[in-house]
Amino acid sequence: EVLFFPSRPCCIEALLAEAAEPGAPARPCPCPLPSGDTALSRLVRRVLSARRSLDLCLFSFSCPQLARVVQLLHRRGVRVRLVTDAQYMGLHGSQIGRLRHAGIQVRHDQHSGYMHHKFAIVDRRMLITGSLNWTTQAIQSNRENVLVVEDAEYVKAFQEEFERIWEEYNPANYSFFP
Amino acid sequence: EVLFFPSRPCCIEALLAEAAEPGAPARPCPCPLPSGDTALSRLVRRVLSARRSLDLCLFSFSCPQLARVVQLLHRRGVRVRLVTDAQYMGLHGSQIGRLRHAGIQVRHDQHSGYMHHKFAIVDRRMLITGSLNWTTQAIQSNRENVLVVEDAEYVKAFQEEFERIWEEYNPANYSFFP
Numbered sequence: 001e002v003l004f005f006p007s008r009p010c011c012i013e014a015l016l017a018e019a020a021e022p023g024a025p026a027r028p029c030p031c032p033l034p035s036g037d038t039a040l041s042r043l044v045r046r047v048l049s050a051r052r053s054l055d056l057c058l059f060s061f062s063c064p065q066l067a068r069v070v071q072l073l074h075r076r077g078v079r080v081r082l083v084t085d086a087q088y089m090g091l092h093g094s095q096i097g098r099l100r101h102a103g104i105q106v107r108h109d110q111h112s113g114y115m116h117h118k119f120a121i122v123d124r125r126m127l128i129t130g131s132l133n134w135t136t137q138a139i140q141s142n143r144e145n146v147l148v149v150e151d152a153e154y155v156k157a158f159q160e161e162f163e164r165i166w167e168e169y170n171p172a173n174y175s176f177f178p
Numbered sequence: 179e180v181l182f183f184p185s186r187p188c189c190i191e192a193l194l195a196e197a198a199e200p201g202a203p204a205r206p207c208p209c210p211l212p213s214g215d216t217a218l219s220r221l222v223r224r225v226l227s228a229r230r231s232l233d234l235c236l237f238s239f240s241c242p243q244l245a246r247v248v249q250l251l252h253r254r255g256v257r258v259r260l261v262t263d264a265q266y267m268g269l270h271g272s273q274i275g276r277l278r279h280a281g282i283q284v285r286h287d288q289h290s291g292y293m294h295h296k297f298a299i300v301d302r303r304m305l306i307t308g309s310l311n312w313t314t315q316a317i318q319s320n321r322e323n324v325l326v327v328e329d330a331e332y333v334k335a336f337q338e339e340f341e342r343i344w345e346e347y348n349p350a351n352y353s354f355f356p
Binding site for chain 1: 180182184237287289290291292293294295296297307308309310315316318319320321322323325331332335336339343
């Protein structure tokens with residue numbers, strides 16, 4: 001599947017409620033946003049399909065809706081690991097602090113170069129990758145693409161890249177301590 | 179194929195010379211860079227494989243090496259079209275002016291949102307897409323990914339997105355003239 005952005009703004013409360021309590025009767029959300037089928041709702045559905053693991057490698061993560069998706073998966077027992085960029089994680093609106101506060105493992109680079117990837121791997125079997133940073137600006141205003149790929153060859157290459165980065169960014173390897 | 183960056187710096191003179199004059203005797207380049215197999219040389223080879231068309235949709239394009247690749251294809255008669263972002267095309271080091279000067283068709287957005295795609299389509303059959311902007315900083319310093327995909331479904335989706343953007347950004351549609 002290929003998703004193109006910008007996406008119309010949409011309400012994802014029904015998707016979150018169904019993921020939190022499968023089969024519970026739907027309660028209509030009072031917000032004025034439509035809950036139709038959009039690039040954002042499709043992305044959210046894909047991420048919410050995680051049952052065992054979610055590996056995130058994101059340059060910039062400031063979208064509160066997607067942060068709620070990740071927190072929900074974490075609460076549901078999915079093993080979430082998040083790699084991000086040191087320079088961007090402290091910017092205004094970043095969700096990294098909130099995710100760390102929720103108990104999610106986060107690692108970041110310690111280089112001047114950017115950790116510029118924007119991909120997610122669901123259950124080590126589905127790759128979600130493209131130009132899209134997980135920011136509201138990118139989702140609602142930019143021309144962006146996201147590929148959803150289950151081809152084992154691509155998933156394996158990105159999973160290996162994730163593991164390399166996860167180890168390289170292990171705080172035990174920090175070199176800025178004396 | 180999946181390419182990961184950063185790439186070691188490398189000399190692409192031999193690749194350019196072979197593309198400009200196939201079969202001509204190789205002249206060694208006096209530069210000190212190695213000419214080995216790197217993510218950059220692989221990317222250059224893929225782009226240089228264009229025979230009929232090259233559609234570029236790039237947020238930021240400031241890498242002089244890749245600009246030379248594109249100019250060479252243009253001189254060789256490949257139909258090059260380039261879409262880029264209005265805010266980034268004027269930044270220091272941008273290659274957009276140089277490419278326009280060489281006669282290559284360039285179109286850009288007129289929105290506040292970014293034209294944030296980073297993809298190329300070679301001969302309407304090969305898609306090159308990922309997180310990588312075509313900048314020397316990204317190639318040499320950042321963690322980046324590039325997918326090379328010949329699957330018709332993905333190529334078609336991106337080709338259609340390219341044609342939509344190409345039409346939308348047609349200067350005949352500019353709305354800032356009175």
